[in-house]
Amino acid sequence: MTDLPLDPFFSGPGLDRADALRADEAALRGLAQSSDARQLRWSDGLPLLTPGGRLDWGEASDPQLFLGFSGESPRFSAIEAVSADARSAFPLMALLNADDAPLFAAALSLARWHGRHGFCATCGHSTDIVRGGWSRRCPACTAEHFPRVHPVVIMLAEHDSRLLLGRQPHYPPGRYSALAGFVEVGENLEAAVARELYEEAGIRVRNIRYVASQPWPFPSSLMFGCHAEAESDTLTVDTAELENARWFTREEVAAALTGTADASFQPPPRSAIARTLLERWLAS
Numbered sequence: 216m217t218d219l220p221l222d223p224f225f226s227g228p229g230l231d232r233a234d235a236l237r238a239d240e241a242a243l244r245g246l247a248q249s250s251d252a253r254q255l256r257w258s259d260g261l262p263l264l265t266p267g268g269r270l271d272w273g274e275a276s277d278p279q280l281f282l283g284f285s286g287e288s289p290r291f292s293a294i295e296a297v298s299a300d301a302r303s304a305f306p307l308m309a310l311l312n313a314d315d316a317p318l319f320a321a322a323l324s325l326a327r328w329h330g331r332h333g334f335c336a337t338c339g340h341s342t343d344i345v346r347g348g349w350s351r352r353c354p355a356c357t358a359e360h361f362p363r364v365h366p367v368v369i370m371l372a373e374h375d376s377r378l379l380l381g382r383q384p385h386y387p388p389g390r391y392s393a394l395a396g397f398v399e400v401g402e403n404l405e406a407a408v409a410r411e412l413y414e415e416a417g418i419r420v421r422n423i424r425y426v427a428s429q430p431w432p433f434p435s436s437l438m439f440g441c442h443a444e445a446e447s448d449t450l451t452v453d454t455a456e457l458e459n460a461r462w463f464t465r466e467e468v469a470a471a472l473t474g475t476a477d478a479s480f481q482p483p484p485r486s487a488i489a490r491t492l493l494e495r496w497l498a499s
């Protein structure tokens with residue numbers, strides 16, 4: 216049906232994060248000075264890729280963030296000013312090797328977090344980098360601050376063997392994808408799925424189930440891919456959120472994923488978990 220992988224892009228362990236070493240500042244200094252140490256190279260606010268799509272590494276000259284080990288080689292990054300426009304990263308996504316994607320995501324989210332969290336949210340004092348760059352501590356009030364992860368639900372609603380997909384105004388021509396939204400405080404994943412589908416498409420759903428997850432480093436979301444059964448196929452589309460939404464048959468989804476010339480829509484790119492959700496639905 217499709218030869219694309221069924222695991223979400225950006226998922227997987229990436230490096231050995233060696234988190235037990237993070238609190239040992241002397242050990243991290245020693246690792247940074249070892250001949251095996253390498254530092255991630257950046258360009259225009261994004262990790263630099265080789266022409267083959269692998270992350271590019273250089274000398275460990277400014278090892279502020281300890282990313283972990285690749286084999287015996289300790290890997291570091293400086294805290295770079297991250298590109299504010301996520302869309303500038305999308306051409307890179309088409310080139311990035313899937314094996315390096317988890318580390319790309321971690322480095323990008325971590326660097327961006329440092330760039331935006333230099334001051335204590337409790338007292339306003341400037342904070343220090345600790346734990347190899349995996350947190351910041353306030354010297355004034357001792358509060359420790361950790362990188363935030365923002366949960367997002369992204370879901371396929373199904374009715375009578377058809378899937379609901381929507382179009383946001385900024386999508387490339389013809390693109391349709393799964394509906395999505397941030398989980399709000401005090402809400403579980405199922406409640407967020409039901410609320411978003413009702414808000415954006417006016418449908419009530421049941422039998423909500425989790426399918427797969429994916430870190431999404433623009434800037435630091437964790438996407439929870441879900442599936443739900445719609446109680447009816449009558450849509451009321453929120454045009455403030457979506458340009459359009461409609462139901463697609465299994466044949467239409469199959470044609471889109473295989474890139475058939477007369478496919479009725481363009482699927483999301485392989486870096487998006489929405490693509491994984493479509494592939495798994497088709498394979499089920």
Ligand SMILES: [Zn+2]
Nearest residue numbers: 335338353356
């Ligand atoms: Zn403080």
